Amino acid sequence: MVHSGGEIMNYVTVDAYRIGEFPFWFHQIWTTGLQLLIALAIVFHAVRLATIAAVAAIILTVLCSIPLAKLQHKFQTKLIGVQDGRLKDSSEALVNMKILKLYAWENHFKNVIENLRKVEYRWLSGVQLEKAYHSLLFWSTPFLVFSATFGTCYFLGVPLHANNVFTFIATFRLLQDSITSFPDVIGVFIQAKVAFARIAKFLEAPELQRANIQQNCNRERDSNSMSIKSADFTWEDKSSNPSLRNINLELRAGEKVAICGEVGSGKSTLVSAILGEVPKIEGSIKISGKISYVSQIAWIQNGTIQENILFGSAMDSERYGEILEKCSLVKDLELLPYGDLTEIGERGVNLSGGQKQRVQLARALYQNADIFLLDDPFSALDAQTATSLFNEYFLGALSEKTVLLVTHQVDFLPAFDSVLLMSDGKILQEGPYHGSVASSKEFQDLVNAHKETAESLFTQLLNSLFHAPMSFYDSTPLGRILSRVSSDLSTIDLDVPFGLIFTVSSTINACSSLLVLAVVTWQVLIVSIPMIFLSVRLQRYYFASAKELMRINATTKSSVANHLAESLAGATTIRAFQKEDRFFSKSLDLIDTNASPFFHSFAANEWLIQWIEIVSATVLSSAALCMVLLPPRTFSSGFIGMALSYGLSLNNSLVRSIQKQCEESRPSTDWPAVGKVEVEDLQVRYRPNAPLVLCGISCTFEGGHKIGIVGRTGSGKTTLTGALFCLVEPAAGKITVDVIDISTIGLHDLKSRLGIIPQDPTLFNGTVRYNLDPLSQYCDQETWEVIGKSQLQEALQEKGKGLESLDRSVIIVEHRIPTVMDCNMVLAISDGRLVEYDTPTTLMKREDSLFGQLVKE
Structure with a gap:
């Protein structure tokens, strides 16, 4: 970009x-x-x-x-x-x-x-x-x-x-x-x-050249829903090495196709190319029908769950209820205080990753499209929810639709008409699931790999932002924060210094002008004193209104910035659903709303100028009248002329003057040495009056053990991790690491001693080295070891040695059960409560075990 x-x-x-x-x-x-x-x-x-x-x-x-x-x-x-x-x-x-x-x-x-x-x-x-x-x-x-x-x-x-x-x-x-x-x-x-x-x-x-894609949105479709012939796509202009090469793909109406491949093989890029997000440099692409799209990282608007699902479409209650059922959202909505009318924060921060993904799926289904492009929608879901969704959503609701699904979950592949295996930007293999397994070694390696395991990773202003609790970012729209660090900071930099100078100089000029007039004709004070009192009253009256207008202007301007930030984040989804006009119209409405207080601020300013000039003219006229009525030769004509010339500048000085006035303890260096984590009666809620998300969890993670945390979507797994990193404050209970209560030490000390691979991958602007080690704490050899361990050497055309961490305590929040089977202990959570905590083998033997049920599913 x-x-x-x-x-x-x-x-x-x-x-x-x-x-x-x-x-x-x-x-x-x-x-x-x-x-x-x-x-x-x-x-x-x-x-x-x-x-x-x-x-x-x-x-x-x-x-x-x-x-x-x-x-x-x-x-x-x-x-x-x-x-x-x-x-x-x-x-x-x-x-x-x-x-x-x-x-x-x-x-x-x-x-x-x-x-x-x-x-x-x-x-x-x-x-x-x-x-x-x-x-x-x-x-x-x-x-x-x-x-x-x-x-x-x-x-x-x-x-x-x-x-x-x-x-x-x-x-x-x-x-x-x-x-x-x-x-x-x-x-x-x-x-x-x-x-x-x-x-x-x-x-x-x-501009994004979407005209290169021939799209017919008519319901009366051709026999082929999609046809791509000898197409090359590239993210970069004039690139000699296209991101996708020689893509040939035909989808019949109602056909189901899965896209598989290693990380970085071009799966998501192919979906983006079909949406017109990646420029086409060769070949042709033709689409017949309306498209619905579900992105890999869920994009949720600031608003209610219902607004996110309808996405500007009219409400059909019967169909809406069916979609909630098919997307396994009914139980989740029952747990929310206002059901589907619950306000969710910017980027959907009040929902778990799996819940956000299911809201996306419901939004896509409600649009009643012909072609569904799904970019790995099951990755954030637990096994039961994923299986239920696949059966109800994919095999049920989309049974007659054309579907292109990017997935790493090979268990679902037999249900597809065809499987595409991608590697290095090319379609390596295409055909039915069983035929692909029999004829392709690469596909067999991919399936085996997934069966064994899965992939997982301004001084006061800045201090306030960077040390604010996560609850601040959960409840404050990003646009409002960005407005503070952009336009408001610009006002402080450029306008306030000269405004202060003008305030002081104009006040001095106004006082000196009045003083000269008073020396020449003291009688003018009879008029001046009431006029000064009137000016002060006008200033206070104006200040109250102007301050409120400026506040409204700042608030409405933040709404413009917030909507822009939200639109930029979800631009691909907006274009995929062809909702550009709706978002553009909303932007214009927000700008018009902001223009009203913006205009009235200027109007109020002109009102103040008009009244102050009337006051100044009254004082000057009174002074001139007094001078005319004085006995002859009381003052020389030159002295009177000087007084009047000072009086002429009184109004400007008075206007400027009034206008501008309206404006800790630390742990030891080797902490944690053992890595023993003790959780005692932990209760967590995200807001003071919100219901508890974690309800009295107590358990102990021994040092050096691998602990798997399992549970259905929205059960509180991610919240428990957030509490360990002090992203949320406990309502009751505590967490100790090596006998030290984490609430008694500095947040920087705590977080710098713990490591985490987040649920949502994040890359910062810069080099790969900068993203791996932004603080420049490690040498090149250590960096390349980590690159090798992460299997990135092929992408970077280098080799690495690897890095072991067997002596560390590892806590894994996971939906994929095979990964958890290698852990020493398994913690199962349901509805924010600890259900069971034991070794995987012991839990598997119990008939009523939640973990056992998840394994069977």
Whole structure:
């Protein structure tokens, strides 16, 4: 992908809003120019030829600002690029926060982001410095114009009287606010120009060429549901080595085909190619019928279970109930507080891996498609649920549908019409199951391998995010967090510093203007004091409304970011179900919702300006009236002119002033030495008022033993592992490792001493070496040993020696029973309660054993 998810998030939450704000500032460009022309005409009437000096001073100021603007543009472009990198890494870390906490990598990734922030700060300093130079230049413009004009008047012999001096000064006093704010206009223009160029580059990026696939969604299908002939596919443009080569495949209507092969053989890529996600460089592909898709890693929307299953389709209660039954979801929904109307968090974090996968299967079935593409949907399910689903879902509900299933579970293969064996991006073997086993050594090796075993693996802001408990990430939408580290941080960086400067300077100017007026005519205080009181009341009234509008704006903007992050994560599923228009329409609705408080914030700001100018005009009019009523010769005309000129700038200073104001103990180094884990009456719930997920589990894992944890989907196996790593806080009970209560030691110490292979595989941006050892703690030899042990040397075209871990305590959460048979002890869980805990052999002998039932299934 040319543009990462973090960059796209920046385009939407930062760049698009900068372009949206530019029209507000754009009008100041031509209005300032028009005001300047009118002012020069008035000045010419007052000082005649000396006006040329004023024009020359203004032109000189503009010429001096050009190189500064170019530098600011350069720095702004660099700054945005660095911000993209920081947001990309921040997004990656936040999305995979559970993995970082499991491996105790929070500090490392926090340091990486802090280093990126330091680089960003250097460019930010450059941008702000150039902006400061601009401000200094334009703020000094009135002084330069006054000096040049009066000096020219002296040399040309133009008489300077109180009337023409007052006219000249008063005219430029009225222009002073427009001139001093011109650096802001230039800065906004540069930011909008950079943002527009970045968005234009994104919009000009190559589109996904789905037109290469001939798809007929008519129900009246051809005899073939799918036909692929001599096709080559590649993820990378202009690649000399295609990801899939010479693919030939024909599926008749109603045919069931399984795809098998080693890890990395191209199975998921083939499914993606059929969906149009992988560019085709050779051959043809034709599809007849509507497609439903189930991804390998479950994608769940933020919403209710019912909304996830319907996925925008109309409710058919009878059919909906049948699908829940066929997807084995009825029992799970009975355990949830509101059944299928239960709100599930972003990425479905309230559900187990198996439950999320079954919601996906129900969503696919409800769409009533003709062709079903299923990418290893049974991997997260226990044996009984998988068998039940296969019988009810695959052999029942999909009996008349065309199905292409990627699977590693060879027990189901005899039920398929045909089996594809893939290797190194090619279809190595195609044919019926028994024929494939008899004629292909590779297929036989694959089946035997699966029978024996299965595969298993900003300082305060960053500190808060990286040390926040997992419950924070479970309940807080990712878009809201990303909004904090993107647009909100940008506001703090660019707007707050100059806002503070303007607040202080405008307050001082307003006070000094009032002081000068009061010295000349103390009677003006009679009007000024009530007006000051009125201004304070207006400020408080405005502040309450403006703060709420800004809060609503931030909340609705987070919804836009959250929906975008969710759409990016499930883009393949959305395109597979052809729901792009629905998600695009929802994005527009969210943007429109956000535009309302965004617009009203500007409207409220203009309302404040209007009222403050009325207050300022009242004070100035009162001062002028008092001066007229004073006895003759009380003050000189020059002194009165100076007072009025200060009064003319009162409204601008007052507006700016009020506007801107509205803004532990440690274990020993060799801990754990034995690896003995004791669980005592452990009770866990995910939220304070939620039901218990683990209900009083007590057991002991001896050091050096292998413990298998089994149970049906949603029984609490993963929660027990999460409690061991302190991802969830126990409601009662405790866990001790080598006699030390894990709640009494630092989280980093705990997680850095324990190892885990997570249920969902995660890869970070970078090299294979970086993904294996992001903290750079191990040498090359140790790294290659692990690569060899993991059977990755073939993919990397290198060899490895291997790494033994027989002296470690190993806890395995597993659905595949053959893997658990090699363990010393087996722990069986059901509905969050410990059912049995003994050796596999002993449990197998018991007639009522849950483990024994799972083995038989």
